Amino acid sequence: MATFTKRGDGQWQAKVRKKGYPVQSKTFKTKVRAEQWARNVESEMDRGVFLSTSIAESTLLSELVDRYLTEVAPSKKSEADIKVRGKLLKGKLGDRVLAAITPLTVKEFRDMRLETVKGDTVRKEMSLLSRILKLAQQEWDIYLPRGNPVGSVAMPPKGKGRDRRLQSGEQERLLREAKEYGGYIEDLIHLALETGARRGELVNLQWANINMLKRTAILSDTKNGDDREIPLSSKAIEVIERQPHHITGFLFPIRGDSVTQAFSRVCQNAKIKDLRFHDLRHEATSRFFEMGLETMEVSAITGHKDLAMLKRYTHLKAEDLAKKLG
Structure with a gap:
C-alpha cells in the first residue's frame, strides 16, 4: 500500500508498505512523479523482482x-x-x-x-x-x-609494451655511477641482471632462503602469489657472498621505493635516459633467450605463467641473430 505526504518544502514523500519487504520511501517534487514511482515499486514487489536502490541512491x-x-x-x-x-x-x-x-x-x-x-x-x-x-x-x-x-564502456587500447634494453656502453656507465653512489644499488643492479628478479623480490630476499651449496634462492610471496626457486649464476653468488649479514635477515635491508630513487639518481648521473629498474628484468630475460635457454626454462626463472606475456620480453637483438644466420 502506498501513501503520499506533502512536505513543508512543497515536495511529496511517497511510502510503500508491503508484507515481507522493508518500507520504501522517496521524495519527489510533484505528486505525479511520487505516484508513478510508487506504482513501479508495488508492481515489482507483486512480481517478486523488487530490489531496493536506496543504498545506491544515498x-x-x-x-x-x-x-x-x-x-x-x-x-x-x-x-x-x-x-x-x-x-x-x-x-x-x-x-x-x-x-x-x-x-x-x-x-x-x-x-x-x-x-x-x-x-x-x-x-x-x-x-x-x-x-x-x-x-x-x-x-x-x-x-x-x-x-x-x-x-x-570501451577501455582505451593497450599501449605497446616497453622494450627498453641496455645499449652499448650503458651497463658499464650504470655500474660505474652506481659504485660511486654507494649503498646497495650497485649489487642490486648486478643481481637484477643475473636473475631477472623484480625489485620487490630482491628487497624481500632473505638469507634463510638462499642455498649457497645448491646455488639457488627462493623468492617468497612473488607477484603471482607463489614462491619461486631460482638458479644463481657464478656472478650472482659472488654478489651475495660480499653482502654483510643484517640483523633483519634480509639480503638487502632497503625499501623498494628507496631502490627506485637511488636507481633514478644513478641513471641521471650516468646520463642514461628512459631507463627504469624494472627494465633490468626485461634485459635479463632477453639475455636468457640469447644464451639459448628454452621458453619453459626462462619461465621457471622469471616466474612468468603467461607465455604470451613472456614473449614480449624476448626482443632479441637483430645484429646478434644475423651473426647466428651466418
Missing part, C-alpha cells in the same frame, strides 16, 4: 572507495598504487551517488583522463572502478540499478 562513490581502501587494498601487493588511483577516483567522481554513475559518466571520465595521461593509466583507473562496483554488488549487498556501468 551512498557516494567516495564512501565506497574509502571502504575498498580500508578493507581490501591492504591485502594487495599493489596497495600503494591502488591508493593513488583510489584518491584520483574520489577527486573526479567521488561526489556522485552510486545510482548516478552511468556508462556516460564513465565514458566522460575516460575521455577526460586521456587528455592528460596514457591509455594504460586510464585502463588501470577504470579497472579499479569496475572492481569496486563489482564488489559492492557481490559482497556488500548494494544493488546498482544499471549494473556495473564500466562494463558498457
Whole structure:
C-alpha cells in the first residue's frame, strides 16, 4: 500500500508498505512523479523482482572507495598504487551517488583522463572502478540499478609494451655511477641482471632462503602469489657472498621505493635516459633467450605463467641473430 505526504518544502514523500519487504520511501517534487514511482515499486514487489536502490541512491562513490581502501587494498601487493588511483577516483567522481554513475559518466571520465595521461593509466583507473562496483554488488549487498556501468564502456587500447634494453656502453656507465653512489644499488643492479628478479623480490630476499651449496634462492610471496626457486649464476653468488649479514635477515635491508630513487639518481648521473629498474628484468630475460635457454626454462626463472606475456620480453637483438644466420 502506498501513501503520499506533502512536505513543508512543497515536495511529496511517497511510502510503500508491503508484507515481507522493508518500507520504501522517496521524495519527489510533484505528486505525479511520487505516484508513478510508487506504482513501479508495488508492481515489482507483486512480481517478486523488487530490489531496493536506496543504498545506491544515498551512498557516494567516495564512501565506497574509502571502504575498498580500508578493507581490501591492504591485502594487495599493489596497495600503494591502488591508493593513488583510489584518491584520483574520489577527486573526479567521488561526489556522485552510486545510482548516478552511468556508462556516460564513465565514458566522460575516460575521455577526460586521456587528455592528460596514457591509455594504460586510464585502463588501470577504470579497472579499479569496475572492481569496486563489482564488489559492492557481490559482497556488500548494494544493488546498482544499471549494473556495473564500466562494463558498457570501451577501455582505451593497450599501449605497446616497453622494450627498453641496455645499449652499448650503458651497463658499464650504470655500474660505474652506481659504485660511486654507494649503498646497495650497485649489487642490486648486478643481481637484477643475473636473475631477472623484480625489485620487490630482491628487497624481500632473505638469507634463510638462499642455498649457497645448491646455488639457488627462493623468492617468497612473488607477484603471482607463489614462491619461486631460482638458479644463481657464478656472478650472482659472488654478489651475495660480499653482502654483510643484517640483523633483519634480509639480503638487502632497503625499501623498494628507496631502490627506485637511488636507481633514478644513478641513471641521471650516468646520463642514461628512459631507463627504469624494472627494465633490468626485461634485459635479463632477453639475455636468457640469447644464451639459448628454452621458453619453459626462462619461465621457471622469471616466474612468468603467461607465455604470451613472456614473449614480449624476448626482443632479441637483430645484429646478434644475423651473426647466428651466418
